[in-house]
Amino acid sequence: MITEQENNLLTQTGPLTPCGELMRRYWQPVALSEELPYGAPLKVRIFGEDLVLFRDDQGRPGLLGLHCSHRGTDLSYGRVEDGGLRCVYHGWLYDVCGKVLEQPGEPGGGANRHEIRHLAYPCQEAGGVIVTYMGPGEPPLLPNYEFLAAPAEYRTVVKIFHNCNYLQSNEGNIDPVHLSFLHHFLSEAEVARLRTVPGGNATDNTLLGNDIAPTIEVEVQDFGVRIYTLRNAGPDKLYLRVTNFVLPNLSAFGGSTVGDGYAVHWHVPIDDTHHWKYIFMFSRTKPLDSELRNKSRSELTADYRMTRNAANRYQQDRDSMKTKTFTGMGFNFQAHDAFATESQGSVEDRTNEHLVSSDKAIVAARKLLLNAIQAVNEGREPPHVIRDSKLNHFPHLVVVSELIHASTDWKEHTKKLETAS
Ligand code: FES
Ligand SMILES: [Fe+2]
Structure with missing residues (x-):
């Protein structure tokens, strides 16, 4: 729970608002x-x-x-x-x-x-x-993120309209527990089928479903927050996911769809009660196939709106809740996320929340944002504004989604990937 004043600070991004000033310091x-x-x-x-x-x-x-x-x-x-x-x-x-x-x-x-x-x-x-760049003075460098720099055949991007404040959706990205519920599929037959479809969402379904109360640890980085999530995955095995909140309004995480690359959701306010979610996916080593590209646009209108929306109750189907999906809202993760975040209200009232231990990444990200807002307010440069080309690469922005041996030092394992990427 945060105060009303903090909630306003974090969610209002119009001209001359403190968070608006922060957001305008980044491309x-x-x-x-x-x-x-x-x-x-x-x-x-x-x-x-x-x-x-x-x-x-x-x-x-x-x-x-x-x-x-x-x-x-x-x-x-x-x-x-x-x-x-x-x-x-x-x-x-x-x-x-x-x-x-x-x-x-x-x-x-x-x-x-x-x-x-x-x-x-x-x-x-x-x-x-x-x-x-909508901020004052000389624009900083555009961060040389892998998902922006990858050749066109190796990446894809689309956007989806969301009828709510940007922060709700960004907080969904750094909430590891919801993967075991909101996006859970009940039908093993369907999971098996989706696994064979390029771009299918189901690869990790069993792993995510088998341990619904994972161990979560957060680590503040110069770009934002790194989140480690560990789930038991049978004898001697752990399922490790490393996800990142990147200042000020994006997140990077492993998708089951892009192999050696990762996915990014970048939540850009239209105003305080609407935003565009830009979805990037890229591979480091192979061109993305057309099925994956089409998949990223499924259930989307030509003007980038979800066909499942609040007006049709996200087409929730009670029968499918018994046998197919936890939500009854089909197999598209984007629809699930839209439902979960839009139904929190135009701007979630965070004074009424009851945060629990598994919300620790959300707590860390809010703190970082509030500190960054304060920095701008005091005339300082906020973190992760890049002005030195020697610092414009992010090998420590590591995304992981893999099975490891239970004895593995998972922090050390992640550290090694920093240099490998
Ligand atoms: S040129 Fe006259 S209003 Fe634009
Ligand atoms: Fe989600």
Whole structure:
């Protein structure tokens, strides 16, 4: 349980809010690359700000204030031409930096146009997403995460709309116990079938189901929190999972689907009661097959909304709860997670929680976030803002999902993987 004031601090990310200030110190995804073909500007909302994203005629992404600096017309209806985005009301032309290139209705093209600087945020494109920096001063380096740097055939990314605050979903990622319940499949036949399907979710189902009260340990790292989860897995065997909360709003964990890579969920606030969950998956050694790519979009509409949602009670089926799945909501983990987090409310009231020992990673992550918010408040740089290229690699961001011998020193085992990756 935390106080109302702490809950507000952690969940409010609009302009000038303390957590909003923190979030703006990091590069953040603002759209999928696939959403931004040349010539079609995209209206976006991020951290409570209404903006327009477009590509100029050199393909460079630009993110501008939605409303024209002249008299406020929506620039997402604008024309992409002549090196920028042109408002269709009176033809003002903006470049990706917010410079007014033309005021064509003014004598001489607008002698004072240079005095206007339209709101603009720098953008980069990596890993199938467009990321932006909305903070003050010189942007830091874009973290050289493996999932952003992997070649296109080795990675996939999609996003899913969530009707709740970003923090609920991020806390779901670092809650190891829910894997044994929310995502549990009851039918061994179905598990066996899913195991044969590339991208099937079932590989670890038995291991996760056989020990529902795992040992959990957390370790603060410079990037966030590392979480060790150990489950008994038969004689002499332990099932070790290492998951990571990465500041300020993403998590990395092993999926049963990507072999030697891992999955990332990055929860980007649209505003305080909605967010986009960006789902990345990558492999270090082999191209991802099309079935896995399609799987990541199953039960998803063309505008990235779940077909199972609160309006249809996530299509919960009571019969299937007897024989197929714990939730009765099908076999797609994304639907389970959407249900669990959206049904906590638009913004979970954390003053009413009763946290238990298995919530220790959530407690650690909240503490880290509150400390980072305080750092920004006091004019200091928060952790994991990268400005030195020599520090822009993360071999210690280790993700593990494997069976080990019970006598293995699992911390030492994980340490060894830092250098191997
Ligand atoms: S309102 Fe955009 S050019 Fe006039
Ligand atoms: Fe989950």
